[in-house]
Amino acid sequence: DQQVKQNSPSLSVQEGRISILNCDYTNSMFDYFLWYKKYPAEGPTFLISISSIKDKNEDGRFTVFLNKSAKHLSLHIVPSQPGDSAVYFCAASVKGRSGGSQGNLIFGKGTKLSVKP
Amino acid sequence: NAGVTQTPKFRVLKTGQSMTLLCAQDMNHEYMYWYRQDPGMGLRLIHYSVGEGTTAKGEVPDGYNVSRLKKQNFLLGLESAAPSQTSVYFCASSYSLVRIGTQYFGPGTRLTVL
16 A cells, blocks of 8 residues: 555646645654655655644745645645756655654655646 | 765666675765665665664565675675566665655666566
8 A cells, every 4th residue: 555645647837837746645653754856867866855743844946835634745846947847756754763763765656747848 | 975876777687696786875874775666656665774784674675685884885685686676776875864864866776687
């Protein structure tokens, strides 16, 4: 069973508009969420993260929103640029007994974003 | 500062052959990870290490072994390769386990098992 779900395999957006990528999760023990961006033939690169004690985190054009009651998070990119075209992975980590992570990131299947000029 | 490097970039094996994938990081990170990514799937954790000389199983450890003899290196071994192990393998490292920190990924190794 998938604990982290990205139900949209692809998304196409016009340059300058907002891109919204969605992610749902089922495990209530997840306490930290991350978004990674991946270009073809490269490894994923970290984009932005959010702790479960927050509902929003912003970094430049990227904002992540967390709705714990709905077990849903979203990544907003405003404004979208052609260079943002990539696969975006949502990932979550489980809180360990010591308060830190258990060391296991659970990834969604990814959403391929295409930003058209 | 090379970050995370992986050797080799590509490899084709026959069923039953063995091989070792090498991951190296120059960021002095304590934590290192091996993931595999299959088509249409997210990354799944195979094994990870929280420090030199330590290893732990991840989500899909069967058929793989790992070793962390030096802090900067994390080796992934396939003793008897199977077609189901055809995948892209990513290594990652991070400074901290607390709140995961940021995992830095290598460029990947594309492995095909015939």
